[in-house]
Amino acid sequence: MLAMTLPAIGQPLVPQTRPLPEPGPGEARLAVRACAVCRTDLHVVDGDLPPGPLPIVPGHEIVGTVEALGPGVRGLKLGERVGVPWLGGTCGHCFYCGRGQENLCDTPVFTGYARDGGFATHVVANAQYCFSLEDLPLDDVHAAPLMCAGLIGWRALRMAGDAQTIGLYGFGAAAHLIAQVARQQGRRVLAFTRPGDTAAQDLARSLGAVWAGGSDEPSPEPLDAALIFAPVGALVPISLAQLRKGGTVVCAGIHMSEIPAFRYRLLWEERQIRSVANLTRADGEEFLAAARTFQLEVTTTVFPLTQANEALRRLRAGELVGAAVLVP
Numbered sequence: 001m002l003a004m005t006l007p008a009i010g011q012p013l014v015p016q017t018r019p020l021p022e023p024g025p026g027e028a029r030l031a032v033r034a035c036a037v038c039r040t041d042l043h044v045v046d047g048d049l050p051p052g053p054l055p056i057v058p059g060h061e062i063v064g065t066v067e068a069l070g071p072g073v074r075g076l077k078l079g080e081r082v083g084v085p086w087l088g089g090t091c092g093h094c095f096y097c098g099r100g101q102e103n104l105c106d107t108p109v110f111t112g113y114a115r116d117g118g119f120a121t122h123v124v125a126n127a128q129y130c131f132s133l134e135d136l137p138l139d140d141v142h143a144a145p146l147m148c149a150g151l152i153g154w155r156a157l158r159m160a161g162d163a164q165t166i167g168l169y170g171f172g173a174a175a176h177l178i179a180q181v182a183r184q185q186g187r188r189v190l191a192f193t194r195p196g197d198t199a200a201q202d203l204a205r206s207l208g209a210v211w212a213g214g215s216d217e218p219s220p221e222p223l224d225a226a227l228i229f230a231p232v233g234a235l236v237p238i239s240l241a242q243l244r245k246g247g248t249v250v251c252a253g254i255h256m257s258e259i260p261a262f263r264y265r266l267l268w269e270e271r272q273i274r275s276v277a278n279l280t281r282a283d284g285e286e287f288l289a290a291a292r293t294f295q296l297e298v299t300t301t302v303f304p305l306t307q308a309n310e311a312l313r314r315l316r317a318g319e320l321v322g323a324a325v326l327v328p
Contacts, residue, residue, distance in 0.1 A: 002328070003057045003120035004308040009047035012309045013058070013119065021124050023070035028127045030064030030082065033140035035118030036173065036300075037061075037311045037324040038148045039231065040086065043255045044113050045312060052113050058308075059326070060086040060111035061147040062118035062125075063133060063140045073127040081140075082130040083147045083288075084118065086110055087278050089126045103278040110278075119308050121328040131284050136291065142298035145173050145323035146291060151279045153178030154287040156227045156252040159274050163224035163248065167192055169215055169239055170230025171200040173323035174252065176207060176299055178227070183208035184294050190219060192239075194230075199321050203299060223247060231255055236273065237262035245269040252276045300325045 001020050004013040023029045041058045043049050062084035066076050076082065089109030090097055096104040111117045111125070136143055153174040160166060165188045168175040179189045191204030195214035204212040211220050215235060219242040226239035226249045236259045239249050246269065254277075267273070299322025303311040311324040 001120060001122040002305065003116070004305060005055045005057050006045055007055045009051065009054070010045070013045070013312075015306055020122060023068050023124050025071045026073060026127055027070040027124050028066050028073060028076055028082075028130060029068040029122060029124050030062070030084070031067045032062060032064045032118050032121055032123055032328055033081075034063045034144040035059040035061055035326045036144035036147065036149065037308070037315055037326060038173070039315065040148070040254050041112065042312060042316055043231075048255045049113070056113065057116035057118075057120050057123075058112040059118035059120070059123075060084065060088075060113070061144045061149065062111070062123060063144045063147070064118070064123065067122070069127070076127050076130065076132075081133045083133050083143065084111055084123065084125045084130055085147045085151055085279060085284060086112075087281070088115055088129050100282075101280070103280045103283075108278070119305065119326060121305070129281065131288055133288070136288065138291075138296070138298065141300055141302055141325050141327065144325050145177065145298055145300065146288070149173035149323055150177045150291065151284055151287055152252055152276060153227075153229075154181070154290070155279055155283050156229075156250045156276050157182060159250045159276065160225035160227065160248055164188060165221060165224045166190070167219055167223040167226040167239060167242060168204075169226060169228040169235045170232070171197075171204050171212070172229060172320070174229045175227070176203060176322055177296060179204060179207050179209060180296055181290065181294055190221075190223070192217070192219075194318055197318070203321055207297065218242065225250065227252055229253060231257060233257040233259035237266055240266040240271060240273070243271050245271070247271050249273045250276060254278075299323065302327055
């Protein structure tokens with residue numbers, strides 16, 4: 001198999017030929033069909049997250065075909081198309097797992113961070129954390145971004161409750177998907193992009209946003225909720241200032257730059273700030289059930305697996321519209 005491997009934090013990924021791995025108990029080996037590139041992959045490569053084991057193969061938005069099953073696997077079959085998300089395993093017995101909050105597990109395993117991920121031709125995954133994609137009406141390339149961008153967007157939207165007017169800050173892979181979900185639920189969507197990013201603004205309008213502009217611009221109308229997908233802490237007070245009384249800011253990223261101090265007046269009147277942490281398998285099943293009924297236009301730029309460094313560079317530079325996807 002071929003894997004694009006991170007040898008050390010801050011270094012380019014290097015192609016590495018490895019023996020084809022055998023799945024252990026409870027595991028499945030997948031032939032990777034497509035793996036989307038997430039901003040969290042950048043955080044892993046750039047060292048924004050606490051250091052994990054190295055070398056590591058990044059990638060956690062995986063679509064693959066089951067090629068081999070380890071002992072004790074139930075619920076998957078050879079040849080089945082499945083998706084592998086960021087959450088790759090939990091302990092099942094800590095306080096949070098016991099409360100149905102496995103996304104907050106004390107000892108989680110994350111795909112592409114604690115165990116090798118999908119920037120490869122093959123990957124071994126915990127079978128219990130794979131999602132069946134058999135009847136999902138999207139091809140492999142367009143299904144891959146759903147495995148994190150879609151899932152995290154879905155969880156963030158749920159945290160917004162019944163908000164009807166929603167601002168999306170950072171219009172990349174996650175926002176362009178959840179904007180469509182929100183619109184098909186009958187909500188109003190406003191898109192806030194990097195100042196001057198007319199390509200993202202045009203995409204937002206084409207997907208049903210009632211307004212699109214720079215994040216440095218005031219909202220043309222009060223927001224019930226703001227979902228922040230850009231890893232920019234300064235957007236927290238900016239978005240708070242656009243909320244109605246009782247509104248919510250949801251920080252949807254796993255990493256964010258420092259949040260600057262702001263006046264209490266922005267938070268007063270029962271506004272609130274929430275964060276999204278990972279996902280649960282229930283989130284995944286719920287979102288994928290919804291995705292089978294919604295009509296989603298997934299905007300992608302495809303790269304060969306060996307061009308993973310270029311995909312990461314373009315994501316880091318803000319040069320992509322929608323999601324980058326690696327194909328072996």
